[in-house]
Amino acid sequence: QVQLVESGGGLVQAGGSLRLSCAASGRTFYAMGWFRQAPGKEREFVARIDWSVGRTYYTDSVKGRFTISRDNAKNTVYLQMNSLKPEDTAVYYCATATYYSNRYIDRATYDYWGQGTQVTVSS
Numbered sequence: 001q002v003q004l005v006e007s008g009g010g011l012v013q014a015g016g017s018l019r020l021s022c023a024a025s026g027r028t029f030y031a032m033g034w035f036r037q038a039p040g041k042e043r044e045f046v047a048r049i050d051w052s053v054g055r056t057y058y059t060d061s062v063k064g065r066f067t068i069s070r071d072n073a074k075n076t077v078y079l080q081m082n083s084l085k086p087e088d089t090a091v092y093y094c095a096t097a098t099y100y101s102n103r104y105i106d107r108a109t110y111d112y113w114g115q116g117t118q119v120t121v122s123s
Contacts (some may be wrong), residue, residue, distance in 0.1 A: 022094030
């Protein structure tokens with residue numbers, strides 16, 4: 001089992017920044033990722049970091065604006081979100097993948113999920 005606790009969501013104006021955090025405890029894992037789900041839409045991949053090597057992946061719409069990072073000592077992953085747009089509004093979820101998979105955008109790759117944190121970007 002992995003327990004995930006997210007924090008850092010909120011309301012921000014377009015062009016602003018937020019940093020999400022997700023603290024993990026329990027068993028070890030290969031990677032942590034961030035997904036988001038907007039009202040009426042499917043949950044979609046945002047970013048991922050492979051824990052031991054630090055390799056990162058992003059969906060195209062956030063490249064250059066979002067940065068995923070980790071603090072190994074705290075077992076915590078961060079998502080720094082800059083230049084936020086109204087279309088970034090969603091509930092953001094962190095998740096862990098126990099094993100390697102090259103299907104890193106696929107929700108089925110991830111075994112444990114956080115409770116979600118709301119990010120709202122006003123225009």
